[in-house]
Amino acid sequence: MKFFLIILILLNFLTTAPKANEVNVFSSRHYSSDIQLYKKFTSISGIKVNVVSGNDEALQKRIIEEGSDSEADLYITADAGRLGLFDQKGMFQNSISPKIKSIVPKSLRSDNWTGIAKRARIIFYSKDRIDKEVINNLRYEDLSAPKWNNKITVRQSNNIYNQSWIASIISNNDKENTDEWIKNFVKNFARDPKGNDRAQILAVAAGEADIAIANTYYYALMLSGQKGLEQQQAAKKVVPYFPNQSDRGTHMNISGGGILKYAPNPENALKLLEFLLTEEAQSHIVKNTFEYPIIENVEPSEIIKSMGSFKQDLSTPVEDYARFQAVALELMLRAGWK
């Protein structure tokens, strides 16, 4: 009897023992600066941050397969389309506290995940071969005009940034109009899509195309010299242009995160998410990753600032990037976008 009593007491102790004060972050962001940021969070909050990094496919597969046994608290990734699709699978819980609601614009979050930084997907044109006047007032929609025939380079249709970008165009112009537009846009490609965003800028610098579509932080990364002298010189041969200034503004996407459905430490996950949205964390992020801040009163990095200020599209909900993603891919493939 005494023996059983001891076992019972021991079991009781094990099940009610306080959990370690920690938070488990599953992240596909491959920035060492994020790790420095988590250390900062630990020093302020006393909450230990354990990071599991990997590509999105692997991380999502693991979270789904482990289900309620998963130790993942917070999933952090790039692209609203990706966050939205994961959310559609029911993998998040409500992550939006009143604090987050008050500082993150409505279009940059859903109920279950929020943006933590922004990036713009813009035009980079050849300094030598394209006149500034020709580009003036350009909208994404204008890239289907015959005058751009054989001049545009962009990566493949399987790329999530492209799918989210096209989804935003569908959200604004509807499916039928985008279907018409995309056929002519794809006809203007200078080459079969290949390579990453930086490869598109390199192609313009090398004279293979006159206009590249790429995310802003890649250009900044090239200009910074962190990708070597060759890429730095290539970046100097192109000019960044922010489209759609006369209407909704330039297409913006996010890096973001959400608290997972089975998070063992949801309170700590929320604390970390809220920390990532403080001025201190935001300036750390934008300085190191060349993204745009998601909150006001934080300046982007010097290189990003030198690209100029512009009207951002903050009216199209980034949730739409997931909503229209399948349609976007369907139209892209039908138009022959490889």
Ligand code: FE
């Ligand atoms: Fe990227």
